[in-house]
Amino acid sequence: xxxxxxxxxxxxxxxxxxxxxxxxxxxxxxxxxxxxxxxxxxxxxxxxxxxxxxxxxxxxxxxxxxxxxxxxxxxxxxxxxxxxxxxxxxxxxxxxxxxxxxxxxxxxxxxxxxxx
Amino acid sequence: xxxxxxxxxxxxxxxxxxxxxxxxxxxxxxxxxxxxxxxxxxxxxxxxxxxxxxxxxxxxxxxxxxxxxxxxxxxxxxxxxxxxxxxxxxxxxxxxxxxxxxxxxxxxxxxxxxxxxxxxxxxxxxxxxxxxxxxxxxxxxxxxxxxxxxxxxxxxxxxxxxxxxxxxxxxxxxxxxxxxxxxxxxxxxxxxxxxxxxxxxxxxxxxxxxxxxxxxxxxxxxxxxxxxxxxxxxxxxxxxxxxxxxxxxxxxxxxxxxxxxxxxxxxxxxxxxxxxxxxxxxxxxxxxxxxxxxxxxxxxxxxxxxxxxxxxxxxxxxxxxxxxxxxxxxxxxxxxxxxxxxxxxxxxxxxxxxxxxxxxxxxxxxxxxxxxxxxxxxxxxxxxxxxxxxxxxxxxxxxxxxxxxxxxxxxxxxxxxxxxxxxxxxxxxxxxxxxxxxxxxxxxxxxxxxxxxxxxxxxxxxxxxxxxxxxxxxxxxxxxxxxxxxxxxxxxxxxxxxxxxxxxxxxxxxxxxxxxxxxxxxxxxxxxxxxxxxxxxxxxxxxxxxxxxxxxxxxxxxxxxxxxxxxxxxxxxxxxxxxxxxxxxxxxxxxxxxxxxxxxxxxxxxxxxxxxxxxxxxxxxxxxxxxxxxxxxxxxxxxxxxxxxxxxxxxxxxxxxxxxxxxxxxxxxxxxxxxxxxxxxxxxxxxxxxxxxxxxxxxxxxxxxxxxxxxxxxxxxxxxxxxxxxxxxxxxxxxxxxxxxxxxxxxxxxxxxxxxxxxxxxxxxxxxxxxxxxxxxxxxxxxxxxxxxxxxxxxxxxxxxxxxxxxxxxxxxxxxxxxxxxxxxxxxxxxxxxxxxxxxxxxxxxxxxxxx
Numbered sequence: 007x008x009x010x011x012x013x014x015x016x017x018x019x020x021x022x023x024x025x026x027x028x029x030x031x032x033x034x035x036x037x038x039x040x041x042x043x044x045x046x047x048x049x050x051x052x053x054x055x056x057x058x059x060x061x062x063x064x065x066x067x068x069x070x071x072x073x074x075x076x077x078x079x080x081x082x083x084x085x086x087x088x089x090x091x092x093x094x095x096x097x098x099x100x101x102x103x104x105x106x107x108x109x110x111x112x113x114x115x116x117x118x119x120x121x122x
Numbered sequence: 123x124x125x126x127x128x129x130x131x132x133x134x135x136x137x138x139x140x141x142x143x144x145x146x147x148x149x150x151x152x153x154x155x156x157x158x159x160x161x162x163x164x165x166x167x168x169x170x171x172x173x174x175x176x177x178x179x180x181x182x183x184x185x186x187x188x189x190x191x192x193x194x195x196x197x198x199x200x201x202x203x204x205x206x207x208x209x210x211x212x213x214x215x216x217x218x219x220x221x222x223x224x225x226x227x228x229x230x231x232x233x234x235x236x237x238x239x240x241x242x243x244x245x246x247x248x249x250x251x252x253x254x255x256x257x258x259x260x261x262x263x264x265x266x267x268x269x270x271x272x273x274x275x276x277x278x279x280x281x282x283x284x285x286x287x288x289x290x291x292x293x294x295x296x297x298x299x300x301x302x303x304x305x306x307x308x309x310x311x312x313x314x315x316x317x318x319x320x321x322x323x324x325x326x327x328x329x330x331x332x333x334x335x336x337x338x339x340x341x342x343x344x345x346x347x348x349x350x351x352x353x354x355x356x357x358x359x360x361x362x363x364x365x366x367x368x369x370x371x372x373x374x375x376x377x378x379x380x381x382x383x384x385x386x387x388x389x390x391x392x393x394x395x396x397x398x399x400x401x402x403x404x405x406x407x408x409x410x411x412x413x414x415x416x417x418x419x420x421x422x423x424x425x426x427x428x429x430x431x432x433x434x435x436x437x438x439x440x441x442x443x444x445x446x447x448x449x450x451x452x453x454x455x456x457x458x459x460x461x462x463x464x465x466x467x468x469x470x471x472x473x474x475x476x477x478x479x480x481x482x483x484x485x486x487x488x489x490x491x492x493x494x495x496x497x498x499x500x501x502x503x504x505x506x507x508x509x510x511x512x513x514x515x516x517x518x519x520x521x522x523x524x525x526x527x528x529x530x531x532x533x534x535x536x537x538x539x540x541x542x543x544x545x546x547x548x549x550x551x552x553x554x555x556x557x558x559x560x561x562x563x564x565x566x567x568x569x570x571x572x573x574x575x576x577x578x579x580x581x582x583x584x585x586x587x588x589x590x591x592x593x594x595x596x597x598x599x600x601x602x603x604x605x606x607x608x609x610x611x612x613x614x615x616x617x618x619x620x621x622x623x624x625x626x627x628x629x630x631x632x633x634x635x636x637x638x639x640x641x642x643x644x645x646x647x648x649x650x651x652x653x654x655x656x657x658x659x660x661x662x663x664x665x666x667x668x669x670x671x672x673x674x675x676x677x678x679x680x681x682x683x684x685x686x687x688x689x690x691x692x693x694x695x696x697x698x699x700x701x702x703x704x705x706x707x708x709x710x711x712x713x714x715x716x717x718x719x720x721x722x723x724x725x726x727x728x729x730x731x732x733x734x735x736x737x738x739x740x741x742x743x744x745x746x747x748x749x750x751x752x753x754x755x756x757x758x759x760x761x762x763x764x765x766x767x768x769x770x771x772x773x774x775x776x777x778x779x780x781x782x783x784x785x786x787x788x789x790x791x792x793x794x795x796x797x798x799x800x801x802x803x804x805x806x807x808x809x810x811x812x813x814x815x816x817x818x819x820x821x822x823x824x825x826x827x828x829x830x831x832x833x834x835x836x837x838x839x840x841x842x843x844x845x846x847x848x849x850x851x852x853x854x855x856x857x858x859x860x861x862x863x864x865x866x867x868x869x870x871x872x873x874x875x876x877x878x879x880x881x882x883x884x885x886x887x888x889x890x891x892x893x894x895x896x897x898x899x900x901x902x903x904x905x906x907x908x909x910x911x912x913x914x915x916x917x918x919x920x921x922x923x924x925x926x927x928x929x930x931x932x933x934x935x936x937x938x939x940x941x942x943x944x945x946x947x948x949x950x951x952x953x954x955x956x957x958x959x960x961x962x963x964x965x966x967x968x969x970x971x972x973x974x
Contacts, residue, residue, distance in 0.1 A: 065692035074650030085680035
């Protein structure tokens with residue numbers, strides 16, 4: 007891990023084992039609400055971080071959507087109106103003009119660090 | 123025919139099926155605004171389905187039988203006068219006079235008065251206890267008379283089609299039914315000796331006593347002056363508490379005779395092939411009262427054709443002609459298929475017949491074929507009418523007869539069968555003869571985007587009459603879709619090639635208990651928001667315990683995951699179960715106190731319970747702890763599962779109630795609570811026919827009768843309302859519950875995802891006999907399995923909130939922020955309105971004082 011990535015760390019937001027595979031959870035970082043998604047595969051766990059706010063409704067709910075794949079892309083479907091957001095890029099798969107912010111995540115000693 | 127600028131005054135005499143069809147034909151041609159229409163009907167009710175009249179004894183109501191779309195008259199500005207018969211026509215003044223004294227002027231007059239039953243003038247034919255079988259009023263009178271204590275046997279005079287229907291009615295009314303027919307066999311007009319014998323065997327096995335070659339000399343009265351027995355020539359008399367005449371019909375042409383119109387030798391208004399009266403261009407006649415070339419037609423399909431001819435002419439078209447009628451008939455008489463089509467008796471020269479007769483199975487099939495070409499010309503089918511639609515089209519020359527004509531005569535169950543592809547149907551071939559829909563118009567509808575049976579039915583009306591053509595419509599639809607390259611894929615999503623139904627079968631067979639097993643065995647990739655909840659629901663339907671256990675938690679939609687319903691601002695609503703809508707004052711007070719303490723918005727739901735809104739995720743366990751302490755449990759408002767069983771107070775309080783509807787509703791709600799299904803399920807129980815619980819708009823509706831319960835299924839409210847279908851009548855408590863068990867289990871096994879019972883049942887072709895067969899006669903041999911499905915559900919049911927609160931790890935999931943378990947979402951803002959809190963609206967942000 008490079009020095010540049012760790013400088014802006016806000017400190018760990020949670021332990022990795024507090025996140026269930028393929029089920030989001032929200033964290034509060036200052037006033038910012040961030041949705042975390044843990045995906046486990048053959049390479050081990052990966053955690054993605056997106057803004058928790060659903061841009062279509064303004065409600066803070068994205069962490070509570072169902073996680074799925076299309077091809078190799080992982081996404082979360084908003085629990086309100088089912089628009090899908092790419093976990094890696096924040097792009098909305100159903101409306102290319104919409105995107106939510108994504109944040110860099112590092113896992114250090116089974117703790118989750120988010121650059122938000 | 124009209125003064126320029128003025129609307130044509132159209133008077134229709136008779137509001138039966140054919141009279142009403144004239145109006146709908148005009149409406150479809152969008153010309154009704156050119157007419158001032160007045161329709162006179164002598165019956166107290168508007169047009170109804172006289173063909174299905176006998177279903178009245180199967181529990182159908184007058185409303186069920188109506189063929190008039192509610193609001194039709196208002197929408198189209200048609201004046202319908204019911205319960206007022208026209209008694210005179212003045213053709214020079216162009217007026218009709220009704221019994222009420224009303225006089226209506228016409229520019230054009232259409233006679234659609236139908237026919238009346240012929241009552242042979244034998245001694246005693248007018249005694250109390252003698253009836254005819256024509257109107258709902260007749261049937262009500264038969265029912266009331268049959269309920270008398272001294273009436274135990276009933277006799278129908280006439281062994282034709284309608285006579286046999288009447289005999290079945292007497293049977294359903296609990297009488298010993300007799301049929302007396304003058305000819306040597308039943309249905310002498312449609313069937314020959316062999317076919318008639320097969321039919322007779324069937325109906326005798328059902329307890330109908332048949333007397334053929336029997337001539338009635340007198341109907342004799344008993345000491346009370348009402349009918350007591352039938353005296354026959356040269357045979358023993360028959361005891362009869364009631365006599366029903368079904369000895370043919372006569373056209374009701376008395377109005378025409380009274381105003382000097384020509385009538386045929388055997389009755390009926392003489393018309394040409396445009397249905398115009400021969401001696402008055404301003405008068406038309408349609409239906410059973412019209413005589414073309416001396417002939418009257420006693421079937422509804424030719425009547426509909428006549429209505430279309432007149433409607434076209436009134437709309438300004440020329441050249442529309444009545445070209446004769448297809449007199450083919452197919453019906454189920456006392457559960458027996460009977461069909462007759464084309465030249466059924468082989469009357470054309472150079473024809474011969476091929477017969478398949480299996481007395482053991484009660485099947486008799488005869489085809490009449492051309493000696494030289496082998497082409498089918500007609501036939502009669504009893505006991506198994508497989509292939510009727512296609513055979514009928516062969517007889518009319520619309521489709522070619524295949525080489526091996528002998529293969530057609532054996533039923534499919536015996537290796538025969540009519541395997542003709544829908545592709546070989548020419549466009550002109552009629553597929554639905556009730557609604558006169560051709561293969562061509564179906565193909566056109568498919569190409570214009572009707573890609574399901576439901577869409578085809580609403581677009582073309584095919585299959586909405588007797589429904590006998592639905593198998594053919596379905597195969598034609600699939601064939602067209604395939605040709606158009608429209609993928610008829612039943613794949614759930616990109617991860618599963620299976621439909622929900624197939625996946626259900628696989629999971630059940632392999633006894634999978636987790637998502638990982640199901641995905642590894644049957645899927646690809648990692649799943650999505652389509653397949654995950656489907657698998658979660660199937661696993662729950664099959665009784666796999668707590669819905670958030672193991673890897674199943676991640677499959678659930680947010681509502682199932684939070685065991686609450688997410689609202690637009692990300693808060694949740696809390697809905698405790700209130701079985702049957704019955705709640706104690708103490709529980710009401712407890713809910714009120716909980717709502718007060720947590721500042722929840724409170725509203726009564728349509729399903730007779732109480733919705734508490736505005737709970738944040740982290741508040742849910744504390745709220746539910748209080749609800750469970752007050753003796754209530756999860757209402758499963760969040761799940762695709764049973765919602766509520768609505769009820770009225772029933773006989774306990776209501777002066778009209780005939781059963782304890784509340785207790786039944788509670789029993790049903792407690793039985794099916796938590797049962798996971800393809801979509802939500804709503805039920806209701808009404809304590810009498812007034813139907814205050816609105817059961818006929820529910821997936822399962824129960825209506826009390828004097829003798830038990832009537833069961834309705836597949837109703838729906840909401841955006842696509844569907845009036846529920848009557849499945850069974852006068853069930854006792856145990857019969858009712860068993861029938862609902864099987865209905866629900868069958869639906870859960872075989873419906874598509876997010877398909878309500880209404881859509882599912884429509885996709886089954888709204889096939890009531892099929893569904894009755896599965897539920898009551900175990901026609902699929904799965905009744906034991908269906909019963910076991912519900913038994914498993916009852917064994918494994920738990921209140922999901924009680925189960926959650928018992929386990930600290932489960933409770934720990936209910937936080938808004940995993941790193942700040944006590945923090946609330948600061949952006950949830952409520953404002954006060956009418957004494958309660960509601961979410962702030964976007965335009966109000968920054969302008970109002972926030973309350974919390």
